[in-house]
Amino acid sequence: MNDLLEGLRILDLGRYTAGPYCAKLFVDAGADVIHVERPGAGDPARALPPLLDDGSAETVSAVYAFLNADKRSVTLDFTTPTGAEWLRELVRWADIVVENFAPGTLERHAFGLEEVLGVNPSVVWVSITNFGGSGPSRDLRGSSLTLQAAAALMDGNGDEDREPLRYPRHISEYWAGSNAAHAALIARRHARLTGEGQHVDVSIQESLVASYFMHFADYQYQGALQARGWLDLKPASDGPIIVNWHTAVPWDVFAIALEAEELILDPELQPPLSMTANAGRVADVISRSMRTRTRREWFARAKEHRVPAGMVQTLDEVAACEHLEARAHFGSLRLPGGAEGRAPGPPYALSEGATERMRVVPRLGEHNAVVFGELLGHSEGELQAAAAAGAI
Incomplete structure (x- = not known):
């Protein structure tokens, strides 16, 4: 107030x-x-x-x-x-x-x-x-x-x-x-x-x-209609979590954070193909890996490696969120x-x-x-x- x-x-x-x-x-x-x-x-x-x-x-x-x-x-x-x-x-x-x-x-x-x-x-x-x-x-x-x-x-x-x-x-x-x-x-x-x-x-x-407007601009200036779908939403062992790669994060750091070394070893799963033609294969590799840990465990690893990530929290988790409590x-x-x-x-x-x-x-x-x-x-x-x- x-x-x-x-x-x-x-x-x-x-x-x-x-x-x-x-x-x-x-x-x-x-x-x-x-x-x-x-x-x-x-x-x-x-x-x-x-x-x-x-x-x-x-x-x-x-x-x-x-x-x-x-x-x-x-x-x-x-x-x-x-x-x-x-x-x-x-x-x-x-x-x-x-x-x-x-x-x-x-x-x-x-x-x-x-x-x-x-x-x-x-x-x-x-x-x-x-x-x-x-x-x-x-x-x-x-x-x-x-x-x-x-x-x-x-x-x-x-x-x-x-x-x-x-x-x-x-x-x-x-x-x-x-x-x-x-x-x-x-x-x-x-x-x-x-x-x-x-x-x-x-x-x-x-x-x-x-x-x-970002989505509207795609149509206004490029004629592209936005597609539905959360490609970054992945299944942890106890529920969904969102992780995504940002160009400020090296690809190998991203792969290590997600315990998905295959993304480093296979050239076809590295940028730019990982973002375009082979995006589906990359998503499958990440999904298999992420089923092995809980949301909080993956969130902690992502935080450690500075990879953008967010747990899909339920309302009771938001109500008890320590960050919101601290603020x-x-x-x-x-x-x-x-x-x-x-x-x-x-x-x-x-x-x-x-x-x-x-x-x-x-x-x-x-x-x-x-x-x-x-x-x-x-x-x-x-x-x-x-x-x-x-x-x-």
């Missing part, structure tokens, strides 16, 4: 993953983030499994806890007159607004870009959608799976003679949320210099396409009932400005009185009337 963005004000209208993850990156850096949720039900992510016992009679979604710890939670129905007016007041307060509704949703409720900039001329309005706010696919429904398919990400994943494989669920939304936070800071810098707000239009499909990557979350959970911290480490703090997961609407009363200046009577009308 750090407080380097202290004073930056973020209004999070997001639901589920992409929008809340974008706002999470800000709160992790000390920004003040107000998360607007639906009265009664809240952000739908609150119902996503697994559900944790929070130390009281309630349960808390582990996904929601990870995405929304340290945010201030308010409930607001902006389809009601009072809710719409109070949302305008929150927009006036905010430096950056983040939302991931379907295109046109907020415009139908008079929260289009023109109306928003009329309320706050310097606000940065960030929209994260499946295919962006324009183009023929703008209004298509999508999921992480369909978006990976639409971006050709799946086409390069899996074995060459099998069907394409998806990446882990929701990774598309996390990538888009990260890109949105980056773009929002760029637009915020512009707003501070000029006083002009603007709309940041983030497409999940484009976030995926931009993430693997204090995992941190604690305090759930609303007082119990504690565990979740990854920010995916970076700063040399300055880092702080140690327990991340706190808010109850639904926990900060209504503080935000609507103290921050926006509404009376207790107004809050009671808004609650009775279903606006909060």
Whole structure:
């Protein structure tokens, strides 16, 4: 955690993953983030499994806890007159607004870009959608799976003679949320210099396409389509491990590290033939050798000889990873009932400005009185009337 963005004000209208993850990156850096949720039900992510016992009679979604710890939670129905007016007041307060509704949703409720900039001329309005706010696919429904398919990400994943494989669920939304936070800071810098707000239009499909340009470049400039298949994935005695040769590593050192001396003795199994015509034979030699040791034994040998290698770890192994533990990557979350959970911290480490703090997961609407009363200046009577009308 750090407080380097202290004073930056973020209004999070997001639901589920992409929008809340974008706002999470800000709160992790000390920004003040107000998360607007639906009265009664809240952000739908609150119902996503697994559900944790929070130390009281309630349960808390582990996904929601990870995405929304340290945010201030308010409930607001902006389809009601009072809710719409109070949302305008929150927009006036905010430096950056983040939302991931379907295109046109907020415009139908008079929260289009023109109306928003009329309320706050310097606000940065960030929209994260499946295919962006324009183009023929703008209004298509999508999921992480369909978006990976639409971006050709799946086409390069899996074995060459099998069907394409998806990446882990929701990774598309996390990538888009990260890109949105980056773009929002760029637009915020512009707003501070000029006083002009603007709309940041983030497409999940484009976030995926931009993430693997090396493969796209093969097609764009050479007409080559990427082939599926992990030629570097090898079977150790207790599971798969990835090893690959890099030109910085002498071929004989690579062969010795893998106890595959045949790669040295047979000229046809040495570069460049080992990388082209005889790549299959090389793979067979390495696979036979690697079945004789465990992943950790091979990883230790590869490390000793400075050969690129990586064990294909299971989630329980990642959770107990000594390297991540040494970097204090995992941190604690305090759930609303007082119990504690565990979740990854920010995916970076700063040399300055880092702080140690327990991340706190808010109850639904926990900060209504503080935000609507103290921050926006509404009376207790107004809050009671808004609650009775279903606006909060």
